[in-house]
Amino acid sequence: MAGVDGVAIGMLSEGEIDANLALFHDDVADEETWKGLESRRRSLRIMGNFCKGCENCLDACASGALSVVDGKARVDEETCILCGYCAASCPEFIIRVV
Numbered sequence: 024m025a026g027v028d029g030v031a032i033g034m035l036s037e038g039e040i041d042a043n044l045a046l047f048h049d050d051v052a053d054e055e056t057w058k059g060l061e062s063r064r065r066s067l068r069i070m071g072n073f074c075k076g077c078e079n080c081l082d083a084c085a086s087g088a089l090s091v092v093d094g095k096a097r098v099d100e101e102t103c104i105l106c107g108y109c110a111a112s113c114p115e116f117i118i119r120v121v
């Protein structure tokens with residue numbers, strides 16, 4: 024693809040590692056494995072009780088999916104692309120992609 028020098032891929036399970044290795048090595052996806060992985064929906068979780076409302080995560084989100092309402096961070100799930108960059112920016116470690 025023109026203009027792309029590298030790809031960062033986040034993986035959470037052994038199945039995801041196997042599927043990506045197969046895809047990158049053989050350039051062919053294992054249909055059954057991918058079907059199983061795609062049936063699993065992920066979401067961004069913010070443990071709101073511990074949120075300090077510092078707004079650090081807002082700057083980390085290039086998609087504009089986060090806001091702070093009444094002192095607590097919230098995610099717009101329609102806008103969030105689950106990149107996880109906000110998680111690293113939170114000093115309270117309360118943001119997770121699960």
Ligand code: SF4
Nearest residue numbers: 084103104106107109
């Ligand atoms: S996971 Fe990515 S897109 Fe979603 S809220 Fe965090 S930084 Fe924004």
Ligand code: SF4
Nearest residue numbers: 074075077078080113
């Ligand atoms: S960075 Fe963490 S503590 Fe700060 S507003 Fe975001 S979720 Fe809350």
